[in-house]
Amino acid sequence: VMVTHDMAVHANVADRVAVMYAGKIVEISKKEKLFTNPSHPYSKFLINSLPKIGDRRQRASAPGNPPSLANPPEGCRFHPRCPYAKDICKKHVPKLIKDEKGHYVACFLFSDEEEEGENVVQQTTRG
Known part of the structure; x- marks a missing residue:
């Protein structure tokens, strides 16, 4: 397990990446999927905020302020x-x-489940 805010480190070292927002895991993915097609809205903002070689456009960031x-x-x-x-969120x-x-992924966009849950993975994930 490695904890870092440097996405380049994740890209070069990890096989699987867990994305956290405000202390909760929102997505766990193989790094290739996360960097090319993230699922959680925060993960999308995070990946789209990274600079890309030759692209001088301003990077997107999530609106508002962190909680x-x-x-x-x-x-x-x-x-x-x-x-x-949505209201359920x-x-x-x-x-x-x-x-x-x-x-x-922990997001009601991907689940009709209306029960409250914990953002906890109860099995060990290894890359």
Whole structure:
């Protein structure tokens, strides 16, 4: 396990990457998928904010400000900044759901599940 904010380190060292927002895991993916086709809205903003060689356009960032970790918002912690937020996002924490390819995402865009869940993976994931 390596914790870093430097996405270049992830790209060069890791096989799998867990993306966290405000202390909660929002996505776990093989690095190739994360860097080419992220699922969670925060992951998309994160990857799209990275500079690209030869591209001088201004990079996108999530609107608004990060939440206070001492007093985080109810529900999904990203909902105040998410362009896709629904009412359920404001009230419930999405479960970390695994797809058939071993990709995990915690977002109500990918689940009809309205139960509150924990962003915890209960099995060890190895790359």
